Amino acid sequence: MNIKNVYILDDRAILYLNGEDTKEFLQNLISNDINKVNQNNSCFSSLLSPQGKFLYEFIIIKHKSGYIIDCEKSQVDGLYKQLSIYKLRSKVEILNLSNEFVVAAFSHEKFLTFEEAKDISGFTLKYREDPIFLDPRNKHLGARLIINLEKLYLSLKKLDLHDANMNEYYSFSHKLGIVPKDLNKLQNKLFGIECNYEELNGIDFKKGCYVGQENTARIKLKNKLSKRLLPINVVEGELNEGESIYYNDNEIGKVLIDKQYPFALIKYLDENFNEKANFNTKNAIIKIEKPNWIKS
Incomplete structure (x- = not known):
């Protein structure tokens, strides 16, 4: 800027x-x-x-x-x-x-x-x-x-x-790698912790109870975080909200925000997720890049 x-x-x-x-x-x-x-x-x-x-x-x-x-x-x-x-x-x-x-x-x-x-x-x-x-x-x-x-x-x-x-x-x-708009498209589609809120300083795991705390803490403590919200870059074609993302016919995620600043929920620990690879949806070829502020 x-x-x-x-x-x-x-x-x-x-x-x-x-x-x-x-x-x-x-x-x-x-x-x-x-x-x-x-x-x-x-x-x-x-x-x-x-x-x-x-x-x-x-x-x-x-x-x-x-x-x-x-x-x-x-x-x-x-x-x-x-x-x-x-x-x-x-x-x-x-x-x-x-x-x-x-x-x-x-x-x-x-x-x-x-x-x-x-x-x-x-x-x-x-x-x-x-x-x-x-x-x-x-x-x-x-x-x-x-x-x-x-x-x-x-x-x-x-x-x-x-x-x-x-x-x-x-x-x-x-x-x-931070969602700028169209947040309503995410509602009830993923857990808060999958929105990278720990890395974005949005969750405190030491405070007392709050709405949704039980499942948030369970995912964290049991190391169950296997999906993350990540930005998409369209190489060619057109995205549609809700469609699946594939690598060699293996599903690795789903498009949640499809318009100007697209994001998807990605199985980022899956063996088929390679940041350097191209991925496919029904009508598009895309790139997915995990932000460098996500360390794991």
Whole structure:
């Protein structure tokens, strides 16, 4: 990413949770430890089904007396509804501020030019009153500013950042191996841990119970993780969601996201999985590359 580029992520949404029970409420639901979130640190997390399957993912940022949740806009209504169901009588207020606040992303290098910045994933600072944080999933994905829409362009001018095409940012995310969009296509299709959440700092295996914790911990402790969500590059042809992926007639995975930034659930430990090989679907030849931040 160019150090002067900024990407206005208008397909992101903002929820704000506030109230005296908010911290405990989130701690009992999310896959990460809410105690990691403070004025100087933000975290990546997910909300899973009771069976441990993927439902929603988001970044949590401490702001004033509550917490900002940065999520994909296509997921915000479902996430809002799910949180409201779990809320019951808890003293928690859930606000959808997506029409008032915007998410702007810029480079890792630009973030490090801030005087207080530290080169740590999730590190958070304030630009005036607005949070800026290095992406907690992977610092190479850059930083994000969450700001009121009315203040956005004046702040970007003062920061010497220039609006660039959002697709450039999402292409970089796909190349890095991190799903940029179309997350609803993953719902209930794979376990959260198969989304590489351990490597993306999205699961805390030392915290107490949360929704989906039992199966997540079992897969981890019994070394049952045999499939991972990995990016696809199309060599030729066309992908279709849900179709199988083959190597020499042996099925090694399934396409889950088929459009602009495709991903598949891959049996990455299978003897037929070779990162250097070409793979086939019904109508396409593809490449699959395991990101270098996945060590096993």
